[in-house]
Amino acid sequence: MKTLRLIIILITLISTSAFADAPRKTISLNGIWDFDQTVMAFRPANFTRKIPVPGLVHLAIPKIEEYNKFFKQPDKSIDGGWERQLILTDYTPRYSWYRKKITISDDLKDLDAVLTIKKSQYVTQVFVNGIDLGNYIECYTPIDVAITRALKFGKENEILIKVADRFWLPSQAAGSIDKEKEHYIPGIWDDVLISFTNKIRVNRVLALPFLKEKKVTVKAKIWNLNRFSVPADPKMDKVNYLVKIYEKKSRKLIAETKGVVNILRDQIGELSVDIPMDNPHAWGPDDPFLYSAEITLLNGNKESDQVERAFGMRDFERRGKSFYLNDEKTYLRGSNITLQRFFEDPEASNLAWDKEWVKKVLIDIPKQMDWNSMRICVGIVPDFWYDLADEYGMLFQNEWLYWQMHGWDDQIKKEYTDWVWSDGSHPSIVIWDAINENRNQYIGTALIPELKLLDPTRIWDAGYMTADQMSGDDMDEPHTYQGRKKDGINKTPYPLGNLKFKPEIVKELEESTSAQLVNEYGWVWLWRDGTPSKLTTPIYDFYMGDKTTVDERRSFQAYWLQCETEWMRSNKSVAGLLAFCLLTNNYGYTGDWFTGHIKDLNPSPTLYWFKHCFAETNIFINVTDERFAKDQPIHNLGEVLSFNFRGVNDANQIKKGSLTVKLLNSKGVSVYSDKIAVTLPAADRVDIPYSFILPKVTDGYLLLTEFTEEGSREKKLSRRYIKVGKQYQYKFFEMPVPANFINYATK
Known part of the structure; x- marks a missing residue:
């Protein structure tokens, strides 16, 4: 564990020095923390466990008390319903304490520090070097804590985070009860970091794409960390900003703009700017092309902060009863x-x-x-x-x-x-x-x-x-x-x-x-x-x-x-x-x-x-199942079965192909086969009438179709079980599932 801690410290020092010339310097606090739990809201006398961050308290080593109550493995299922007391617990609610000791370089003493906990559930309290820096009930959004006044530069600092059980989440919190959950596992479940900037920093960035209008709207929350020392101090500061748009991978500069905004001291203000983009490359599932918005803030002539946020140019909207992505x-x-x-x-x-x-x-x-x-x-x-x-x-x-x-x-x-x-x-x-x-x-x-x-x-x-x-x-x-x-x-x-x-x-x-x-x-x-x-x-x-x-x-x-x-x-x-x-x-x-x-x-x-x-395009059999569905009539030997296929095409192009129709008996032997040409209209559904003569042998049958698009060898299947002729008990052919039909080679 000492070796692991040394590695984390070295990574921290490297991450700090690597950005020595950048206006924002970031230290990741992800990794192994000291950990323990208490029944009362007082810090533990000793930290007897270790825990990874991000993670939840079940990952602590040694395991937390009452671990097995959180992770029940019943012998069999129960027709449960939801008639249980949602507020009562079958365990003892505890406070979870995370501790990290970190040396902050003396080179950073002229900068302001903010501790960010991206997600922590359920009630989070932050202490730095014994100083209480507040309680936070947000569970699913970032917690940002200004910690500069509590830090000791050039020395070791103790970061202590207390996370309370959901039992203590106050009524006003925008959380909820999930009646299909038995337990709510607390913990710090996303990244934790400290970032250092000058007095004006970017707190949030929102890059909103407007593909048809060929522009991106970049909004930002600007945190002015300047405080009032004497009544004569300015009430606000003039902030110059520069926004650049890059292609994320190539780093090709696409557009840029600059401006000025006034931000009240010791408060968070906002800026919003529209940036035209020539011939923007659309983002979508088949072509997830990304851009990056870089925002630089200047207080006077000095760079105060700089952040980047990835985004994609796409329009998603509802027209009538359909969704449209990038006008399709x-x-x-x-x-x-x-x-x-x-x-x-x-x-x-x-x-x-x-x-x-x-x-x-x-x-x-x-x-x-x-x-x-x-x-x-x-x-x-x-x-x-x-x-x-x-x-x-x-x-x-x-x-x-x-x-x-x-x-x-x-x-x-x-x-x-x-x-x-x-x-x-x-x-x-x-x-x-x-x-x-x-x-x-x-x-x-x-x-x-x-x-x-x-x-x-x-x-x-x-x-x-x-x-x-x-x-x-x-x-x-x-x-x-x-x-x-x-x-x-x-x-x-x-x-x-x-x-x-x-x-x-x-x-x-x-x-x-x-x-x-x-x-x-x-x-x-x-x-x-x-x-x-x-x-x-x-x-x-x-x-x-x-x-x-x-x-x-x-x-x-x-x-x-x-x-x-x-x-x-x-x-x-x-x-x-x-x-x-x-x-x-x-x-x-x-x-x-x-x-x-x-x-x-x-x-x-x-x-x-x-x-x-x-499948995006396929043809389905519109016949009621006769193997499992109750009270279905049994077909007579040799009768004509008439029904519709339902062609389903989500693509925005007409699809053509062939449909093979088969009937397999209970031993998997094909007793009927046919092949027809089909055309499916773009982004639509269509009925295709069909009929054929059933066998004159009593059995349980599998009606199977294989649709193959033009230019493809892939067969897309549909199936229904039917009964022909009367007998006491029917057998049916069960199509085998190919082994390794999933692979993990997606590019």
Whole structure:
């Protein structure tokens, strides 16, 4: 551990000296800190543990007290529901203490220092050399603390950070209760650093692209650290600024502008400047081209601070019921990541801060699924996740942890506003999501219109609020779950595979004038060992009985989600579809689509079939399933089966290709085959009538299609199970899932 500490000190010294000529000098405090916990709010007598920063308290070594209470591994799932006391705890709330000792060079004594904690949950208090520098209840936005007066230059300094349990989070905080979470793990979960500047510093940067207008609007919050010594001191300072726009990789200078702004002393002011850009290079999932805005502040003739912020030139808007990216109709295809729930996973460890692993989850796997978007669900993610999405091209619906009601209006405004300032330069974020499955009149009718003035380049989602409850309703988020117990699965079974099925929620989304982003559906979750989740035991019992194998349940899940995905993608009123959920807590109320240890990211069969039903262009079978769906009629031997295929094309070009139709018996032998030419209109859905004569042999059959685009060899599949002739029990052919159908070589 002494060797590790020495390495960290050397890195710190190198990072300081390497920028000796830069107006801003930064020391990263990421790494191993001293750590311990107390029941009372007094610092520990001794620090007996070590902990990585960023991370959460479960990463402390030796383990924290009551560790096993935070990471339960039940023997089997329970039909849980949510009837539990959300405020009571089954553990002892503790205060977590982080300590770092660092020597600050005497060369920095003429500069002002600010300690930045990018994200810390749940109540954070900062001490430097024994001086209390304040309490902070922000959990998801940066905490900036002016620490100059507490530092000892040329000597060792003690940075002490106390992080309280969520049990102590005050009512006004803009956090929330997630009824699918058992525990809220506290800790410092993003970067920590000290930056040194002169008296005028850049506090926030917001680079907003306007592609059609060929300009970028650069906004900045300017922190004037000058204080009043005597009444005669100036009340404000004149600040000269220079803004340069570069291509991020090539460093080619694209544009620049300069100006003057007056900033009151000991306060934070703002500047906003429009910068024209000739022939800007658009940012998008297929071409994630980045620029960089460099802001230099001068106090008199002296450079006071300089920062850079990456951004991308892209327009994202809603037209009617569709989304448009860079003037092209864009259908959002993807999934959800619930990182705050994943933090409870017994196998989560430090994976959320392992950049190679995160890239696999966030970029490599989604790209293999033909996904272009993700919903960061019920809680945001560390900053570098957004950097990866910017760099590799992934669109985000970025959702605050706001499910059940929690927070006072003024604090919600404060934290949401800083959320936009802090994360708003990321081109990957195209939708701000304020609320999940809920309504809040203040947010929907007052705050969102105000934040649209700050950032007019994005769409806002307000949970279940619709156009009759708020002005400017850009989009709705219908959650089209089918088959769950409360829907009465024993009375009105879901006609799985029927692409024209229209329950009330589908009728509502079709009648709405807003864009409809279906960002949750399924309700057939499994844990990674193949056990039904807390919410889905009744589903598996109803459709499969209580004596099924793991492989059988995984195959059923893959088939169900394939059929539901085809159902929603076939509907012209749906502007995007995000399956729930790619990553969450194992042993929770829901589940994700991996098997084994999560660090290995072994995909389940569901992800293989997602490759087909989420393909940008494919042709789906519109036939109700007859293997699992209840009360379906059985086909007569030799009868004519007439139905429609549903052509789905999200591309903005006409697609042509061939469709091979097969019928496989229970042994996997093809008993019928046909091939037809098809043409699919651009960005549209179309029905293709078809009929053929069924076999004269009683069996369970698999109706299979293979769509191949012109110029491609890739086969995109759709399938349905049907019964022909009457017999006591049917067998069906289960298509094997290819091994290694996911690779992690995304460029």
